[in-house]
Amino acid sequence: METTAHNSIDERIVRFIGRHHVLTLATSDDEGLWCSNLFYAYDKTEGRFLFSSGDDTRHARQMRANPHIAASVVLETRLVGRVQGLQIAGTAEPADDAGRRIYLKRFPYAAVMELQLWQLRPSQLKLTDNTLGFGKKLIWKRL
Structure with a gap:
């Protein structure tokens, strides 16, 4: 397990x-x-995740009531040696105009929608990556 406790996120996690x-x-x-x-x-x-969610959704109501959230991103595979998954802990808040531009660059079709954008600012990231060795974990924590 490799732990990094500084603002620079391991490039393998970013990839x-x-x-x-x-x-x-x-x-x-x-x-x-x-x-x-x-x-x-x-x-x-900025090291943040940007996502869209309408104000009427249950998770948006919950983020307004409690901004402490968790998330995961996973590679689906049946091959144990290829398993990869990211666990995230952080806080949610509405995104700014710069975040909107980044989101629309990745998902240009969203420009025709009424977007209510949020950002997840991670306080901790943990990538389990079996391609680096069985059960190998890369951990980053915000200072």
Whole structure:
């Protein structure tokens, strides 16, 4: 297990994030826990995930009530030696105009939609990557 505790995220984690486009978001409030699958764009400069979610969704209501969230991105495979998955902990908040530009660059068709963009600012990332060795984990924590 390699742990990095500084602002620079291991490039292997960044490459994994860039090869995917759907994350599973986990939110909670007094109603309980909820999971949602969402398209995301990754802002490498700011180290944040950008995603769209309407205000009327359960997970948006929960993010407003409790901004502490978790997420995961996974490579689906039946081959044990190819297993890769990213676990994320962080906070959610509405995204800014720069985030909107990044999201629309990745998903230009979303320009015709009424977007309510959010950002996930990670406080911790953990990539399990069996291509680096069985059970190999790369961990990053925000200082």
